Amino acid sequence: MVGFDNERLKHQGRLREAELQAQGLRLRCEGLIRSIRDCLDPFEPLTDMRCDVAAQQGVELAGLQVDYRQVVAEITQLKKALGL
Numbered sequence: 829m830v831g832f833d834n835e836r837l838k839h840q841g842r843l844r845e846a847e848l849q850a851q852g853l854r855l856r857c858e859g860l861i862r863s864i865r866d867c868l869d870p871f872e873p874l875t876d877m878r879c880d881v882a883a884q885q886g887v888e889l890a891g892l893q894v895d896y897r898q899v900v901a902e903i904t905q906l907k908k909a910l911g912l
Contacts, residue, residue, distance in 0.1 A: 846902050857889055857892050863881075867885070
């Protein structure tokens with residue numbers, strides 16, 4: 829029974845770590861989304877838009893989204909294993 833308790837505690841700790849990681853990734857994505865929108869303000873003249881910055885941030889955002897989806901999938905698996 830002690831081994832099971834230790835394993836459960838280990839999974840609970842990993843779940844909390846994954847939840848914090850997902851939160852951090854989500855916040856970074858939200859920040860990039862705001863920044864991209866700012867770079868591509870439709871009321872700015874095309875010559876003033878920072879399309880190069882928006883493109884670079886878009887690539888970064890896409891990578892973070894992949895990481896976020898992986899962490900969310902891990903959270904789902906951990907919750908299932910813990911019966912949550």
